[in-house]
Amino acid sequence: MADFHQEIERLRDEIRGHDRRYYVDATPTVSDQEYDRLLSRLKELEAAHPELVTPDSPTQRVAGEPIDGFQTVEHARRMYSIDNSYDAAELGEWARRCFEAVDPEIAALEAEITALGAEHEGLKGKRDDATTRRRKEIEDRRLELAGVRAERLAWGEEHGYPVDGGYTCEPKIDGVAVSLRYEEGKLVQALSRGDGRRGDDITANVRTIRSVPLTLSGKRPVPEVVEVRGEIVMPQADFERVNAALVAEGKEPIVNPRNGTAGTLKQLDPQVAAARGLRFIAHGQGELTGAPFATYEDWLAALADWGVPTNPLTKACGDMRAALAYIDGFATDRAGLGYGTDGVVVKVGRYDLQEQLGYTSRFPRWCMAYKYAAEQAVTELLEVDWQVGKTGKLTPRAKMTPVFVAGTTVQHATLHNLGEVRRKDIRTGDTVVIEKAGEIIPQVVSVVLEKRSAGATPIEPPVTCPVCGAEVLIEYDQRRQNDITSYQARVEREKKAAEKAGREPSEIPHPEPLSELDESGRYCSDPECPAQLKERLIHFAGRSQMDIDGMGEKVVEQLLDAGLVRSYGDLFSLHEKRDAVLALERMGEKKADNLFAGIEAAKQRGLARVLVGLGVRHVGSTASQILAAHYGSIDALTAASEEEIATFKVDGAESGIGDEIARSIAEYLRSAKGRHVIDELREAGVRLEETAADRPATLGAALAGKTLVVTGTLTKYSRSEIEGLIAQHGGKPTGSVSKSTDYLVAGEKAGSKLAKAEKLGVPVLSETDFEQLLAATD
Template sequence: MSPAQRIAQLREEIRFHDRKYYVEARPVISDREYDRLMQELIDLERQHPELVAPDSPTQRVGGEVQTELKSVRHAVPMLSIDNTYNEGEIRAFDERVRKLLGGEQPAYVLEPKIDGTSINLRYEDGRLVLAATRGRGDVGDDVTVNARTIRAIPLVLKAEGVSVEPPPIVEIRGEVYMNNEDFQRVNREIEAAGEEPYANPRNLTSGTLRRLDPKIVARRRLRFLAHGLGQVEPLPVESYWEWTRLVREWGIPLPQEISRAEHIDDVLARIHEFEQLRPQLPYMTDGMVVKVDSFAQRERLGATSKSPRWVVAYKYETEQQPTVLKEVRWQVGKGGNLTPVGVLEPVFIGGVTVTNVTLHNIDQIERLDLHLGDTVIIERAGEVIPYVVQAVPEKRPHGARPIKAPTRCPACQSKVEREADTPYIRCVNPACPAQLKERLRWFCHRGQMDIEGMGDVLIDQLVERGLLREFADLYRLEPEQIASLTSEVEQRGKLVTRTVGEKVARKVIDNIAASRSRPLERLLAGLGIRHVGNRVAHLLATHFGSLDALAAATPEE
């Protein structure tokens, strides 16, 4: 098979797996296997640059840093949606619609209201040519370079084996968002770099999508689900329900929970059903969007100056619950930052039991005037991140002590320092075992040196036995040092002791050896040097080219 044939085969295989994962939600290979296919394609295209195509999956990994985001005008304005919080207003919406339609009974389509950033994707002759944020509604920011890094957004619409081929001009509208797990992962990375974490996935998504460096966007794993259309010429169907079926064929992902209802009673029933389902979803939602199905009826209904008359969003109330703050534990990060974590009396909220809550930093503790034993109000924002809204002073126990900043590291008992003009408290002992464990976890993480098998428990044991004192010790490990380690796991209600074993130990050692081939930028990012995150590591690796050149560089360079 020639390089050109293998490249074509890999591109088609990767697109197939993208559709399986994002459109059908039925992946057939692991993330690691997918990454191997992508890496093979990247390597082949690097060896044969004349075969690189703008719609190749490799073009998602991010290109050069942009200098600015340009403004673009939408062909069809992206209007806002009216919100409501009660059933009565949903029924009133239905009555208005039927009145404007002269008594006709419309059918409705319901979709989850995903809490992300709205985007318009423009395809010409089946190829993605423009991606723009909503912006002011008539004008948005051109984020095409960043949108191309999002695997859920097809660079080319599928035209073979479909009931109707994509028209020459197709605009798909939807929501760019971040899964809850990815939000927590990226926030940990941001905190580890000494920056303030984001309050919710929506803010992080919005900030990421507008970054000037597409490589950062690619690493944060944004996702996309469609929820509408802009300019489509010619429009091949008569209803939105038909449209959703058609765009799935073209490779556009939509929410699995989309449904059609013939009557307003059915609409309300679906809204209540979805309220129970929300906590189980992997992404943030704050309501259900109700749309008239027929495009002809939408045209007759029209719009006000700011929103269409054929759509309304039902938003769920945010859930809050009181509980008691029992104690505060200070966790040590890889850079020495101490983060306060509140230990709570277990409280059931948003479908889960919450026992711990981040308190972010000492400034937040002081702003809330928190004392041990306080009754506090917990809110679970976006079904994922519980946080303290406020304390209830009138329920404070007599003699309750205010929470103070620690003076010594809880892990190594070294004195801590507070950075000037910041809320950050740091352990400055480079030999702190808690820092070492976190640095090693970061170093071995998939986004850095990608050492599979080096999990939290194994790292803890190796550090506690004195086998790992620095990064270089990883590459001195022998299989027998790992094989004899044991851990306790729960099995059928009983604790069972398991030994790592020679086979697993050998595989871990092989994975450590394989990490030697990682590029320089991943090594630099993995070292956890303060203020050297992924972007700075990329710039340093690109400029200096080797570790020796970087070590010999002057501060001015």
């Protein structure tokens, strides 16, 4: 037994050493095959001697059965967000505030100015000559000190606002923030940021990340309790590998590495997380017992000694001139890192000065993130095709000469709608500037007019559906439509006012007629269009809707091409066509069984998921949750009048459903098509009721009691994702702006809701502002 025990301990130490050399030192000394051989031998020995297995053994990264859910836990120390800017001058202003607050010379000047002010106050009411002379001396000295202070600030500006201990610059990693808690050197808990005060316990998944040490050890003593904070990322190579595997299995690919990281950390089965190749990079500290560290640089050195990976690109900068030089250099270097970054974080290096600078209600005052503008590239627009979505909307998509931008090669970009095309005067054959909105979605920003060729041709919109040939319906900007429809009413009101006042009516300017510039969308008029059916089924099966595992875009296409599915109801009888399903290309027994199991599980998702899955126009996840919670069943909702749906209240306040959503859902449920779909789902055994257990859990109370409206085109979130976040953090997402609205979250082309919010004085948030609000306590 002793020999086995010694070999097990030797293997554990050897494997931990290899992990350290690979993830911390970046100097691996063995091949992957040799590493796997060592790990296999350790597993073999532990299997033979289970009494010797310990929780911190390298074999125990993935241990136990899938978990049932995630517990929300309070952070020992709050996890703040970081304030950010895209402007070097604004970053300089932040540095000036830091310099002004911690510079010893300015502190001495201000102390004397304050003392003189107090003395001056004490002389009030006295009129003797000595007091008068003293007042004059004080005023002169205060003016002199103010001048010296101004000179010191000017010196600070000239020298890059240096602070004692300097600044530290490091890449701003586009990942998921976590806090790792070690007690007596052992990893005991990993929490997500959550709302900053409370986060989800994701320990089981974080333990699978090989760059996260399960035990801290080194030459430096390890505190009894130490929390290491940092970012978890999915490297680009692993993102591409995971997506290739998902597509091969007929599942939906991950949108981007950050979404993939967040989704992986919320998997209930740690085996999934273990296969995703996530990495951890430390950048901060939470709770810490024992003597504090003097500087951030000291802290990073301790982490490296304990085997925690830090960013090797972190650099100490004596002043802001050096920091700005780092930012300029990193703008070029970041493309080759292999993981996502979107800027540079600049921190005051000394911890005592950080404490002196303190915090706002949302951010530390001692650090600032400089974010790079979206990367752009120039390419040629070759042709435009029109894609048909689940609601029948036709969206123009540009096909371009492939170009590398923001880490990937881009060949297609959205053109949004014809109005956007005409406003930017985009033509086939043009040289265009593209960028990734939020570094995710490629879009055409502008045309390089000086490079326009004689052969560039205007983009002609389709008048019939490119898939089924049905007539195309045109939608125009709502504000312009309102101007035109209300014109005659305004004329009549002016006539009556003039008649009452005994004057000639004033001329009301006639609004310009609607044109292609006002067009906001084109729609296929045929609800049975095959393209719509495909997109509707993909949407119906999606994660945020019915969450049918194994039913991605490729599988939907196969099922449609084989004639196995013609409606939602057909999905739930698919198991009866097992042989035909197995005959599909790359559809084995296991894959088919997983698909059938996913379809069966979808029957119990509840009414809200069914409603959003049906893809009824204007009815997103928030409206679906509100409707399902209020009516409780599809029968009650169908029986309600359009007016009732538009005007019902929740907890005494407007529900936010409004006329447009009410009209859309009522028309759908009463239409022959809607009734047929509901009957099919009912017959298939799909649950069309909603219970409290179906509603999403609340993650925190950052938005408690707040009403938020989301409008415009978002870049970081889908509409359902951001509205889901609002609800999960205690807020109430609604569809219309009113006096009771606390915030409007506005993306691009926000339209009438933005105008109404500004008129009512409702605070308007960008997506970044919204993320920062989630961390707020006030």
